[in-house]
Amino acid sequence: MTITATFIGLGVMGYPMAGHLARAGLQVRVWNRTTAKAEQWASEYRGTACKTIAEAVEGADFVITCVGADKDLVEVFEGEDGIIANAPRGAILIDHTTASAGVAERLYASAREAGMGFIDAPVSGGQQGAENGQLTIMCGGSDEAYSKAAPVMEHYARALNLMGPAGAGQKTKMVNQIAIAGLVQGLSEALHFAEQTELDVRKVVEVISKGAAQSWQMENRSGTMIDGKFDHGFAVDWMRKDLGICLDEARKVNATLPVTALVDQFYADVQAMGGKRWDTSSLIQRLRKFR
Incomplete structure (x- = not known):
């Protein structure tokens, strides 16, 4: 039996993620606030561009979203x-x-x-991870809904886990962003220091990346940082949105995040x-600007 999946939100992440579902043989319908983007997707992949959400979700087994904010x-x-007003009872809703x-x-x-399952499933891996089907997905929700949703998400995931009840996926993503913020600032300061002391920065990275200082950011971003190239990856605007979510949640649970707050201002x-x-x-x- 063919699985019907609706994908809502065809931004830099959603567009290729929906494409992986189409390539996997699912019957895919898409909706985007900008209709032309949905039509472009449908011309590139095997699937249907819908003009309304109601049309897109009618009879869908899975409804997957990747939109802007709350x-x-x-x-x-x-x-x-x-x-919720238009999808069928029994549908599994997955929000990325x-x-x-x-x-x-x-x-x-x-x-x-409404008789539907819901999984909050934020992702990590950026545009490159979405395009390559190598995302890390952190999920919250019931065991039953997750067991149904996981085989669908596996089409664009490198790793995925159920972290706990509803909201646990979003909280895990906050942990991820808090860790990244501190790592990127630390790496920036390290490379800046190496530049100011007139070391061969690439040689420095080659050496220290084999020891305790190694990180994904060092392996994948140090070269472009040295070259001053930033027209790729996860945008600063998006990171500020995410850090705002982290800081709001921290206030609710009485967690202290001084480095995160500082990096947000940076x-x-x-x-x-x-x-x-x-x-x-x-x-x-x-x-470099304020040196």
């Missing part, structure tokens, strides 16, 4: 033309948006009341420098 999710899920734990808990409750400086769409590794440019 307010977009509430509109897409709970609006009159939205997912990075959003608050609170909205995940709200949508889980709304979906459950990213504000990068935005002011014109780097809103630069990769997050552009923190080093701030140090």
